[in-house]
Amino acid sequence: MEEYEQNSVIPTNDEDSDVRKGPWTEEEDAVLINYVSVHGEGRWNNIARFSGLKRTGKSCRLRWLNYLRPDVRRGNITLEEQFLILKLHSVWGNRWSKIAQYLPGRTDNEIKNYWRTRVQKQAKHLRCEVDSSLFKETMRNVWMPRLLERIHAQSSASTCQTGESAVTEPSRPVFAPTSEPGLDQFMSADQQFMASEFSAASSNSLETQFSTFPDQGHVNGSGLDPFQSGLDELCDWSYSGDEVEKLWKDDSFWSLQDQLCDQTSYSYN
DNA sequence: AAGGACTGCAACCGCAGGTGA
DNA sequence: TTCACCTGCGGTTGCAGTCCT
Structure with missing residues (x-):
């Protein structure tokens, strides 16, 4: 060694x-x-x-x-960033540098590490491969909705509180325009466009912003757009508030796996 | 308290594509 | 056209810190 x-x-x-x-x-x-x-x-x-x-x-x-690099952001990956990583990975796969372009300040290495340490760990807990349909369904139907719920909860909590008294860690929306001088110069035109989209969407819902994703026009052989179908499923997600709350309180994916199996067997039968 | 297992992350490697002479 | 060099990307490794028994 x-x-x-x-x-x-x-x-x-x-x-x-x-x-x-x-x-x-x-x-x-x-x-x-x-x-x-x-x-x-x-x-x-x-x-x-x-x-x-x-x-x-x-x-x-x-x-x-x-x-x-002066604009490198370190520290915990925010919920929005986690959601984006999952979403972008579902579109582009292991194109880490491409994914990193839409997370200003984050490096491809960091995103790659995040994927390997966090996402693949969850796949391991589920005892399935990261590219298996089971895991993809889990991400789409459980993990990403959970992230969305947490993001919504966080943003509504922060709007109920004023200024510095916020209890939850304030997490800057990934694409929100920043007052940091010089950061804009690191953003491509696409990214700045995304930034404005994100900003506009942030007051409504995160789902809407993804209707403007680049490359989402990629379609598979069957003519279905996997991105769009995933998005549709995401938006159709229909857990009740109480059910969501139960999910939140359960940090283990073991129980989620059972729920997922029920859900997927239902949706595919 | 100790040491083994686990986790996160920085950094390396090999390969492929681009570019210029 | 070819070749050498450079750059960037994705995969992998291994160290250091933390957790667990």
Whole structure:
């Protein structure tokens, strides 16, 4: 398990090209930040070559994009972001960088990690594959509605409270226009369009915003749009408030699996 | 208190596509 | 057209912190 030692310098035949691997030090971060601030992003091999860092261009790029970039957001993935990840993954699959484009400040690596650690864990609990129909049904019929309920609950709670006295953690809508200076410049035209859509939808429901998703026109061989059908099912979701509340109080997916099996057997029979 | 199991995440690797000489 | 180099992406690994027994 000695793939690499912390901060090790791997010697090579060419002593000029010894390459450092492993976690970055504060000094290395400072060098990279300084170099990028002067010369800009891109040309990562040149950055690696001329900055004095004994790192590969790839490593510099990764460190910058995933950690040092000023607009990188760290911390817990919000409910809205979770919902978006699930939804976008249902459209695009493991296209992490594409998904990340619609979660400003989040990196593809972070989303990929989220998927692997949280989503795949749930699949494991359900004893099914992440790409199995059972798990997809669970996501669509249980998990995502739960997220929506929590988002609604959170937003209504925050509107009942004023300013800093909010009890629930205020979570900024993912696409809501931000007052942070300079963030808009990182958003593509599509994203800014999405931002306005999200903003407009946030006062009504999260469902409506997804009617404007890009690429949702992809249809499968049967002519059905899986995105739209999933959306329809989502909007048709008909648990009562009490049932939802019960779901919320049950953090285990074991009982949800039973409910899902009942539901899916009903809907497919 | 100790140590084994689990979890989250940073960072690496290989591959593929793009680009320019 | 070909080849070398660069960049970006997705998959994987392994360390460090936390949890559990």
